[in-house]
Amino acid sequence: xxxxxxxxxxxxxxxxxxxxxxxxxxxxxxxxxxxxxxxxxxxxxxxxxxxxxxx
Amino acid sequence: xxxxxxxxxxxxxxxxxxxxxxxxxxxxxxxxxxxxxxxxxxxxxxxxxxxxxxxxxxxxxxxxxxxxxxxxxxxxxxxxxxxxxxxxxxxxxxxxxxxxxxxxxxxxxxxxxxxxxxxxxxxxxxxxxxxxxxxxxxxxxxxxxxxxxxxxxxxxxxxxxxxxxxxxxxxxxxxxxxxxxxxxxxxxxxxxxxxxxxxxxxxxxxxxxxxxxxxxxxxxxxxx
Amino acid sequence: xxxxxxxxxxxxxxxxxxxxxxxxxxxxxxxxxxxxxxxxxxxxxxxxxxxxxxxxxxxxxxxxxxxxxxxxxxxxxxxxxxxxxxxxxxxxxxxxxxxxxxxxxxxxxxxxxxxxxxxxxxxxxxxxxxxxxxxxxxxxxxxxxxxxxxxxxxxxxxxxxxxxxxxxxxxxxxxxxxxxxxxxxxxxxxxxxxxxxxxxxxxxxxxxxxxxxxxxxxxxxxxxxxxxxxxxxxxxxxxxxxxxxxxxxxxxx
Numbered sequence: 001x002x003x004x005x006x007x008x009x010x011x012x013x014x015x016x017x018x019x020x021x022x023x024x025x026x027x028x029x030x031x032x033x034x035x036x037x038x039x040x041x042x043x044x045x046x047x048x049x050x051x052x053x054x055x
Numbered sequence: 056x057x058x059x060x061x062x063x064x065x066x067x068x069x070x071x072x073x074x075x076x077x078x079x080x081x082x083x084x085x086x087x088x089x090x091x092x093x094x095x096x097x098x099x100x101x102x103x104x105x106x107x108x109x110x111x112x113x114x115x116x117x118x119x120x121x122x123x124x125x126x127x128x129x130x131x132x133x134x135x136x137x138x139x140x141x142x143x144x145x146x147x148x149x150x151x152x153x154x155x156x157x158x159x160x161x162x163x164x165x166x167x168x169x170x171x172x173x174x175x176x177x178x179x180x181x182x183x184x185x186x187x188x189x190x191x192x193x194x195x196x197x198x199x200x201x202x203x204x205x206x207x208x209x210x211x212x213x214x215x216x217x218x219x220x221x222x223x224x225x226x227x228x229x230x231x232x233x234x235x236x237x238x239x240x241x242x243x244x245x246x247x248x249x250x251x252x253x254x255x256x257x258x259x260x261x262x263x264x265x266x267x268x269x270x271x272x273x274x275x276x277x278x279x
Numbered sequence: 280x281x282x283x284x285x286x287x288x289x290x291x292x293x294x295x296x297x298x299x300x301x302x303x304x305x306x307x308x309x310x311x312x313x314x315x316x317x318x319x320x321x322x323x324x325x326x327x328x329x330x331x332x333x334x335x336x337x338x339x340x341x342x343x344x345x346x347x348x349x350x351x352x353x354x355x356x357x358x359x360x361x362x363x364x365x366x367x368x369x370x371x372x373x374x375x376x377x378x379x380x381x382x383x384x385x386x387x388x389x390x391x392x393x394x395x396x397x398x399x400x401x402x403x404x405x406x407x408x409x410x411x412x413x414x415x416x417x418x419x420x421x422x423x424x425x426x427x428x429x430x431x432x433x434x435x436x437x438x439x440x441x442x443x444x445x446x447x448x449x450x451x452x453x454x455x456x457x458x459x460x461x462x463x464x465x466x467x468x469x470x471x472x473x474x475x476x477x478x479x480x481x482x483x484x485x486x487x488x489x490x491x492x493x494x495x496x497x498x499x500x501x502x503x504x505x506x507x508x509x510x511x512x513x514x515x516x517x518x519x520x521x522x523x524x525x526x527x528x529x530x531x532x
Contacts, residue, residue: 026388041512
């Protein structure tokens with residue numbers, strides 16, 4: 001099976017690939033969002049701690 | 056038994072309070088009639104269409120009316136602190152809560168029975184379905200009050216819990232809606248409805264037993 | 280709790296202490312990610328490439344490899360949430376509260392995926408994007424249940440109280456899910472719409488089944504990774520002033 005016919009999905013590419021795409025987006029967002037938020041929070045907390053130590 | 060006396064005292068108190076605010080009692084009823092009136096105006100007045108839609112329209116409206124009246128279940132008691140008194144009382148909170156729910160149903164659910172025949176006439180529901188409509192209302196409106204009580208107990212501490220309440224409660228109303236309107240629909244076509252009524256009865260009985268527990272737990276959470 | 284063996288309860292007490300759990304999550308996440316990627320790769324390769332084309336549905340059936348596992352996960356996570364809710368209510372275990380609320384967005388995500396892929400699969404099969412099919416309808420109501428949990432938690436300011444509220448709601452929801460499911464099924468047989476017999480094939484060839492199961496297990500591992508990440512965030516948010524967070528910050532600096 002060639003690469004093109006694989007992507008063509010027997011004519012159903014319009015349905016199959018968006019389905020996989022949406023799934024990938026949701027799965028990635030559910031991991032990336034908490035990780036980014038945690039990094040942000042850690043940064044804020046570090047700044048706060050430094051300030052309280054400086055005083 | 057003191058607990059039974061407390062149970063009756065709660066019901067008597069709530070009925071008395073509701074009776075003193077008679078004007079408010081009628082509001083869910085007006086709402087019920089109004090929503091049903093909107094449907095012919097929106098979809099047109101073809102008798103066939105209305106007759107086919109009648110069970111669904113009546114039940115969706117009843118559900119919305121019940122939802123609208125739910126907020127009053129614990130709100131005033133929460134605001135004036137009597138809910139806290141109830142939590143402190145030596146009696147089991149779940150029994151007192153059950154009393155409050157029953158009183159609430161007597162005030163907001165039962166009147167829907169009186170107005171239902173009028174709406175059935177409006178929408179051209181066949182006469183043979185009238186008895187079933189009444190039965191489903193008797194069995195299912197208390198279910199709406201019971202299930203709704205959990206949602207109210209969870210949101211009563213919030214200043215703007217109205218929209219959230221409907222989001223929490225409406226999905227749980229789905230089975231009630233399906234079996235109640237399904238029964239009326241079948242009755243309108245002259246089919247037997249025993250199974251649906253039995254299921255509604257079973258749901259009502261289990262809700263009577265089960266609902267007070269999470270409601271009491273949620274109230275404790277909301278008050279503290 | 281005398282009926283729980285001492286080593287088990289000791290294990291639970293230790294694991295449920297936030298700093299220990301945080302470190303444990305850090306240690307496990309790389310391994311879980313490797314397993315997940317391996318399973319995902321194998322599942323996708325088997326499902327999209329090796330599995331033969333269905334003689335009735337053509338290649339559109341390949342959506343099954345995400346649709347069905349996502350639908351399984353949506354139910355599985357809700358049940359897990361209810362179990363966590365029970366633990367949180369009975370033993371007042373903070374970690375159970377954290378896991379419960381961390382699971383909700385993931386479960387909602389899987390429910391959403393199941394709905395969208397179901398719709399994308401339905402379009403070529405039924406000719407419309409949406410059919411009031413029993414399974415899609417139940418899935419839609421499940422999505423509302425998830426959204427209710429998420430917004431209730433967001434609405435209550437005090438997070439311990441919010442966690443209690445959400446635990447109660449999850450338990451009420453899990454009792455209702457089977458009732459909703461069967462009522463919707465009954466309703467669907469009553470108002471028979473376009474039939475969906477094409478999707479109700481119970482017999483499925485092994486070459487199609489194996490990738491499906493691989494994907495299902497891969498999604499379970501994905502859930503573990505995602506819930507640990509979310510739980511780490513939630514723990515930090517709750518315990519910003521505690522000693523272990525301060526130690527963690529100093530170690531990072």
